[in-house]
Amino acid sequence: MKYIPTTPPERDRMLRTIGVRNVEDLFRDIPEEVRLTRDLDLPAAMADPDLLAHMRRLAERNTDCDRLACFLGAGAYDHFTPSTVPHLALKPEFLTAYTPYQAEMMQGELQAIYEYQSMMCELTAMDVANASMYDGASATGEAASMAADLTKRGEVLLSTALHPEYRQVLRTFTSHLPITVRDVPAVDGVTSLAAARAAVTDDTAALVIQSPNFFGCIEDGEALARTVHDRGALLIVAISDPVSLGLLRPPGEYGADIVTGEGQPLGNALNFGGPYLGIIATRDASVRRLPGRLVGRTVDTEGRPGYVLTLQTREQHIRRARATSNICTNEALNALIAAVHLATLGRQGIQHMADLCARKAHYARSAIASVPGYRIAFPSPTFNEFVVRCPVPPVEINRRLLEHGILGGLPLDQFYPELADCWLVCVTERRTREEIDRLAGQLEALR
């Protein structure tokens, strides 16, 4: 067995050293009545060539974004990934390492994560970012508890323009904590400022918005920040596509207290939903309430710079029940991927990518809007996603588009029954004008 090196003579040598007769002797501490007396009933072991063929067959039973022009976003984005990313971030020296508990041996990983934290701060204009969370949704869930903890208040307001899955996760995360969650409605595709003002109370820990929000609309973060800050509450801003920050005003500049986000669009594969990358960043003052790991820069005994996991007293393995969070294993590799991605794009590349998204999405928005029967649902400016009201059910549109090699947008009925005719279309820099025209062309026939 290629993964088990121990040969029968070696096994016998070890048994002799241990002083037992056979391997079974090592399992006598397990009550006999629960010892399995049969092999596990699993499909037969497959040799590598057969297994690879089997895995290829399974993979080919999926129609991935290499085979379709993807206009689907809604929290997972088909951005271009430079070749450097897999070649470097998936180097086995990174891939098969554990959490850097022995800092002196793991300077590479630690430095890379320190740099990742710095990049997240640069992108969001926040002071400090952690080493990663599970994903954007759970990071947002953790941010809600963090806000309650920071403010010692018990209520969290959720914009209904926040990704529905994020809202569901946040509610699940807080369901057994002394936190009440209430919705703030979106009007015309953006969080209602009036409703927010009306909803916020002296017990409000935070308002959670997303910008660009689930409908693709850019929120008036500044006004919302003022509104909640006026009552001593915090503003949590979720970013579902950080590429937008190549072009858009970063939340740290308009008053966000905690920024969360989904780092998948930064070089992480779509992967049918995971592993993804939870981003969380905040102000310096709140750092000791941050969940998850943090890498800090320090020096060695000879004065050389070096990196360590730090502020660990926040964490469960020291503070146990009083930890800021229970997170242990995080998404370090995905953070590394994001770092390599951002290093490669660099200062100019992230702007270029964001600019292409905005321009192509705008072109698509206009092209679709010019098809009779179709209209853009909401007037606000959008980045790379927008909602279309359709004359035929979006599911049907998608079915037709598939025949033309296009993966259509998300039908919104599953999340917003009131938006049953709505279709959330995403256009990244990967989409070509030809693909957009092909999509619009098909709509002509569907009205």
Add this chain to the structure above:
Amino acid sequence: MKYIPTTPPERDRMLRTIGVRNVEDLFRDIPEEVRLTRDLDLPAAMADPDLLAHMRRLAERNTDCDRLACFLGAGAYDHFTPSTVPHLALKPEFLTAYTPYQAEMMQGELQAIYEYQSMMCELTAMDVANASMYDGASATGEAASMAADLTKRGEVLLSTALHPEYRQVLRTFTSHLPITVRDVPAVDGVTSLAAARAAVTDDTAALVIQSPNFFGCIEDGEALARTVHDRGALLIVAISDPVSLGLLRPPGEYGADIVTGEGQPLGNALNFGGPYLGIIATRDASVRRLPGRLVGRTVDTEGRPGYVLTLQTREQHIRRARATSNICTNEALNALIAAVHLATLGRQGIQHMADLCARKAHYARSAIASVPGYRIAFPSPTFNEFVVRCPVPPVEINRRLLEHGILGGLPLDQFYPELADCWLVCVTERRTREEIDRLAGQLEALR
């Protein structure tokens, strides 16, 4: 430009240091009349996403062996490659290194090649193997000059059962050297012993055979060796699929003086014909006539074992016109691939793989022979290839098989007009019984 780091201010700084005004000043030594005054007329530069899409389209215009069941061999074999091979041998630390001229800095590469040389010796039962040649054909060409050089004789005999492309290459290689090349015919699919005995003279430097030969037949190497040795000539044995040596008697045991071979089947991709791996091995006594690089084991000033390029006085950069060969850049990476492949297969795995080849090919041979109208052309035992006489032109058979997802064998008419109804079928361990049955089943309809 992502591959050119120098920014305009940096360029200007360098120009100032050099003391010239502009870059053009650095090219004034080129006669003006041959300086290009236009841009090269090449297709426009493509950005990475577009280029990847373009390369994907080109690749998809080929039907590769992931999409067909391959029964084609004839010098390039569709064997299984363990996952370790690309993950390890293509590590950038190996991939982007140069020839190990600075041995102290390149111990990894050097040790790997030393081990590769050792593995080749083990497989072939020869004393010494070099660090690689361009491919099997050119290695065989070089072996011919080496034999002439060793024996100081002027004639080389070629079995017509040697791969036709190898024969052509050998003739090209020796065309302007004082070497005469003559054919020794194959009878019933194997080199005629009688003809060889008749052909060999006191000026014969070597007889070159292949075993299993181009028709898949196993040669009587021992008898041929005796025949040529009796006249003081050498036996050169070419191995077109070294996997066969997991099962077959190695040439070193039946009297080969020089063994050449194609190392592609040892983990190297089919790659539409290259890069492949030329193998050459010989007896200790002939080592100083070997072409190409050799790695040797030595010690450092503190007694530690280490590895260096050695016996370099054979080589062109020292001996220039009197070198044993002109080879400089070789196929080191392909040798490394072969080494990782053989290390992974190991002592048992190479036998297992060879055993599967022999059994499956035998099954296919019987299955095809049992289809009325088809018969096995030659009676000799075969390893993983055999020639079939067909009732319909092999090209037509192949056309039909393609419709059923099968890449058929090689029609022999292009190389042997007298074998126009012959079809060279290859069955490696990758072929399943179902695929073999499918192939035989289709033949039923073609007669």
Add this chain to the structure above:
Amino acid sequence: MSAPKPPVTAARAPALRKRPVPVIFERGSAGRVGYSLPASDVPDVPLDAIIPAVHRRARAAALPEVSELDVVRHYTALSHRNFSIDEGFYPLGSCTMKYNPKINEDAARQSGFARLHPYTPEDLAQGALQLLWELERDLAEITGMDRVTFQPAAGAHGELTALLMISRYFEDKAERRTTVIVPDSAHGTNPASAAHAGYNVVEVKSDSRGNIDLAALRTVLTRDVAALMFTNPNTLGLFEEQILDVARAVHSVGAQLYLDGANFNAILGITRPGDQGFDVMHLNLHKTFTTPHGGGGPGAGAVGVRAHLAPFLPVPTVERVGQRFTLSNDRPKTIGKMRAFYGNFGNLVRAYTYIRTMGGAGLRAVAETAVLHANYMMRRLREHFDLPYDRVCKHEFVLSGRRQRDRYHVTTRDMAKRILDYGFHAPTIYFPLIVEEAIMIEPTETESLQTLDAFIEAMIAIAREAETDPDMVRAAPHEMVVTRLDEVTAARRPDLRWRPKG
């Protein structure tokens, strides 16, 4: 960026390997690029007409300005300042640092998986759904559970998922239970998860054999207890011999028995938690099932439940309807969702590939060999270090560095740092908390006898060094790219990010 300081003479020179690598922000130069994207192919429109300036960023983010080669050099250099399974032995107890097969990577990186959008219509994702459905069946068989969810991204996430299901279960029965019991040997995530699920945490101590103290457990087991979070084999590497009594006791007050399955490598195919009486459990697929740790994550924390808890599973679940696989949200009592989408799918592909490689008998051999290796090492090391619990261990065992600390003032931390100099990762140290100066060693089944012996000899040599040259051990490591790092200052004056100059 200025040139790295050159060595002046070999003796005086800073060793090549000890030269710091500048942060990526300090490589490169203004205006340099390492990316390549096309120009826009759509008609030009003023940006203001698309997104008003007020919503746009005024200053570019100060990301690196580097060439592609700069990027390659930087991360290659960092990759060589690391330690990984592919490089050497990693006996981190509780972490199951076994070999991560390359074939798993090849399977998972296929575009049919890696480039599949999570909202792809189900008909176009049948391969992915089939894989999830099969993997659920496999893990149910392996654990003796009835259903499995893959949403949790890691073990701790799984703990929280399970506890929220337990809460919903009691809510559904209209019972209010506020307490979760956790042994004192438990991993820190257990109490943390319980707290984050809104429970009071009560700790129960271990007995002298390293089992949970059954009497102590019984005294805290009331009808207020929602669950006991139990690790078996526990973090001492010992099988809880009274597991059946524990299960009975827990169930007798109507509480749920939760298994922290981090140590599953010891019992694969040997015994099943479902048969032992556990109601719910998590597996760390990134431990037992070979998915790579990636320098800290991602993981995958499957949670299995017995049928009575299945109504509370997060949505969606994967169901089979005829020959078709589908995502179902039809679970009215669900706790909701633990994350967006369905889980760390990429790792699930790897775990599936591994299970298919091994088959049932192969998995049993894993556990047998892992336990054999641990007992062999324990046997050979026990005379050189204190062994607080002297019985047959499972996949790992815990030594104590008390002797070295008391006699030579060399701590477990010092010895762990010294191990690095020998080319091995250190064991887990100072965990579990109930062992003073704990040294927790988990060899796994994928390491060879030669490697185990080499590590054993290094440990013995270090025990000797602690005696003969304690100062040297206290100053370890000596062979890494840095010497010992100042963690105190790091925490006191946190420097958590690079900042642009000026």
Add this chain to the structure above:
Amino acid sequence: MSAPKPPVTAARAPALRKRPVPVIFERGSAGRVGYSLPASDVPDVPLDAIIPAVHRRARAAALPEVSELDVVRHYTALSHRNFSIDEGFYPLGSCTMKYNPKINEDAARQSGFARLHPYTPEDLAQGALQLLWELERDLAEITGMDRVTFQPAAGAHGELTALLMISRYFEDKAERRTTVIVPDSAHGTNPASAAHAGYNVVEVKSDSRGNIDLAALRTVLTRDVAALMFTNPNTLGLFEEQILDVARAVHSVGAQLYLDGANFNAILGITRPGDQGFDVMHLNLHKTFTTPHGGGGPGAGAVGVRAHLAPFLPVPTVERVGQRFTLSNDRPKTIGKMRAFYGNFGNLVRAYTYIRTMGGAGLRAVAETAVLHANYMMRRLREHFDLPYDRVCKHEFVLSGRRQRDRYHVTTRDMAKRILDYGFHAPTIYFPLIVEEAIMIEPTETESLQTLDAFIEAMIAIAREAETDPDMVRAAPHEMVVTRLDEVTAARRPDLRWRPKG
């Protein structure tokens, strides 16, 4: 295998990095396996019935017996005892060690290329053939040649190909020419190739400006001369200023002018050999066109010819017939074949990808920057080392370590070894032969000014060390995994393979 020798104290201990890695044959143990192949799925037949025992091997080859993890550890360890472009600066003159783009790897490793059998029917290989056809056109435009063959696997192979074509050309004209002229600065492959093509080699010396000595050339140029093998820029990194005179002189006796295009990086898009009068040439795609060197190969040595030599090209050539691409053997005067199949196709995909990345203007920028970099370095180093030819250089330049040898008894070899300690590869040394103690430096365009400066400062520091601490330099390297290796014993008592014990 026994345990690695442990360090006893940090000071006395053998450094971790300096521990030898045992050969793979000495890892593992009898019976251990690292592979996985299925059982046979065809009916069982006695092996004797398939292949008689006389043809079978009696003893298994003594290949390693290791687990998959053993294999991974071994080659990972070896990969960390190497030096590569991805790790650092590699100023090997004449080798053009520029960055090897990752996108090229992604393109070439696609199964549509990598898994394509060379005998695939043409209709199923149109993508591959189109690529070859386009690449031929591109290289013809870049070089000013009319046709290009891709058969040669490397530069030297290309030289031989070209010389055989020249022979056939004269044969076709019924002329017998027996001599090939090679300048004394030429690369060793030039005379070796000429000899292997059956020619007598005549060497012509260089003049004091580093050009070929035109007068000397004229004296040997007779009607017996088949070709002049010329390198331009030459191996001193200097452009042959009298190239047009040289071409005229060569052609005046009816000989062919051959370009060794190893130094093409200097002139990409600046000047074309076809325009300068060259009749035939090779390119090292593994130098100028970024295909990785793989630790010594594979390369790809395209050979371009003017129309009059095209009849002699090796077969097959790729032709376009309407929209279809095809392999043609219809070349009655062909020299034959230089290897099986069509060339190092995998590298051709990489070169093609690179050319498409750069476009025409981009390639010109490559040459401009490569030359800029070389001149900058030459300028900054000229006061610290002898500079035998003091004129504007092209992509590389050659210093001499004469001064250091004469004054301090520190040779170029010593200084090269010392460079390794600074984390750089050494330049090419002792080549070209016409420069004593030659140090040949080629920076390439892909290196940054910061890297160039760092290397320059290291060189200056070493020049100083040669003066102040010559013993230390003579004992270099100090920072590698081994100290200086004994090459003399290696050659005298060759140990070229491991042998099984007993």
